[in-house]
Amino acid sequence: xxxxxxxxxxxxxxxxxxxxxxxxxxxxxxxxxxxxxxxxxxxxxxxxxxxxxxxxxxxxxxxxxxxxxxxxxxxxxxxxxxxxxxxxxxxxxxxxxxxxxxxxxxxxxxxxxxxxxxxxxxxxxxxxxxxxxxxxxxxxxxxxxxxxxxxxxxxxxxxxxxxxxxxxxxxxxxxxxxxxxxxxxxxxxxxxxxxxxxxxxxxxxxxxxxxxxxxxxxxxxxxxxxxxxxxxxxxxxxxxxxxxxxxxxxxxxxxxxxxxxxxxxxxxxxxxxxxxxxxxxxxxxxxxxxxxxxxxxxxxxx
Numbered sequence: 203x204x205x206x207x208x209x210x211x212x213x214x215x216x217x218x219x220x221x222x223x224x225x226x227x228x229x230x231x232x233x234x235x236x237x238x239x240x241x242x243x244x245x246x247x248x249x250x251x252x253x254x255x256x257x258x259x260x261x262x263x264x265x266x267x268x269x270x271x272x273x274x275x276x277x278x279x280x281x282x283x284x285x286x287x288x289x290x291x292x293x294x295x296x297x298x299x300x301x302x303x304x305x306x307x308x309x310x311x312x313x314x315x316x317x318x319x320x321x322x323x324x325x326x327x328x329x330x331x332x333x334x335x336x337x338x339x340x341x342x343x344x345x346x347x348x349x350x351x352x353x354x355x356x357x358x359x360x361x362x363x364x365x366x367x368x369x370x371x372x373x374x375x376x377x378x379x380x381x382x383x384x385x386x387x388x389x390x391x392x393x394x395x396x397x398x399x400x401x402x403x404x405x406x407x408x409x410x411x412x413x414x415x416x417x418x419x420x421x422x423x424x425x426x427x428x429x430x431x432x433x434x435x436x437x438x439x440x441x442x443x444x445x446x447x448x449x450x451x452x453x454x455x456x457x458x459x460x461x462x463x464x465x466x467x468x469x470x471x472x473x474x475x476x477x478x479x480x481x482x483x484x485x486x487x488x489x490x491x492x493x494x495x496x497x498x499x500x501x502x503x504x
Contacts, residue, residue: 241476248470256473263477273461273478277485280457283367284435284489290375291431295382296424300412302387314384321380329444332373336360360449367455373441378434382427389423390416422500429493436486439463458482 242263244256267273298317302310320328335342336359347354359365393416401411417424439459446452452464458478466475 238476238479241473242480244473246472246476250472251470259473263474264481267474267477267481273481276456276458276461277481280436280459281485281489283371283438283457284432287371287374287378287435287438288428288431290371291378291382291435292424292428294375295379295427296386298379298383299386299390300416302383303390317380317383320376321384323377325377325440326444328377329373329441332369333445333448336369358449360445361451363451363454366445366450370438370441370445370455373445374435374438377441378431382431385423385427386420389420393419422497425493425497425500429490429497432489432493433486436482436489458485 241256243258243260244250245259245262246256250256298313302313305313334340336344338344338356338358341359343359344354344357347357357365359369397415397419398411401415437459438457442455442457442460443463446455446460452460456464459482462475462478462482465478466472469475
């Protein structure tokens with residue numbers, strides 16, 4: 203009996219050790235989520251910030267949002283921006299990882315150092331540099347394009363939505379590519395050399411090796427990185443907000459992140475802002491569901 207009790211205690215010890223961390227995680231993540239959900243069913247404005255009890259409005263905030271044409275425009279804009287940036291980041295990151303695999307060691311170390319510096323640079327600091335590059339009067343981009351024969355003298359990149367999102371895409375992709383490149387390169391270093399040699403002996407060219415050997419071998423890593431990239435690009439806020447403050451039109455360039463901020467902090471309508479945040483959470487689940495299913499299918503096959 204004592205031996206059985208000892209085995210039971212030994213089996214339950216890992217769960218007991220994990221319990222404090224799990225409780226802390228549930229408290230840290232669960233309370234804000236529940237608070238946000240409750241807030242989305244309330245009318246919570248400036249008066250409530252000064253002590254007035256919030257009014258329970260039920261689904262009124264959601265009904266108002268679902269009939270708001272501007273929300274659907276912002277949602278479509280956010281989804282397109284997210285998917286485009288995630289796709290560009292994955293293509294450039296994977297391509298850079300493949301190139302680093304063929305570099306000599308000194309060149310690879312220099313490239314990795316540059317990528318690490320770009321990745322570690324604070325967002326606000328990097329955006330200050332990008333604003334100067336695309337500045338209307340003194341920007342290097344306008345100067346170079348004008349010198350090449352283009353009509354870009356005094357061009358305002360942030361004044362029009364299309365060019366605004368071009369600048370935002372450049373900034374977001376530039377800051378995201380290093381993570382993808384480092385992660386995929388780490389996965390490429392784990393590929394068995396015998397596998398690549400066998401493919402070469404069988405006469406497979408570079409394209410066929412990439413399609414039938416390399417990409418299938420690192421598919422689990424690509425799925426995880428792609429999932430994270432979609433989540434991050436859907437929630438992008440700082441880059442859009444700072445570029446809006448630098449001269450972009452907020453109403454024409456809002457994404458869901460900045461729209462939530464301007465509804466809540468900017469407009470004082472925290473109930474509606476919370477409802478948009480819950481809507482954004484549901485949209486995140488919908489967009490990431492294919493990746494999660496693919497990861498689960500990959501795990502079952504493994």
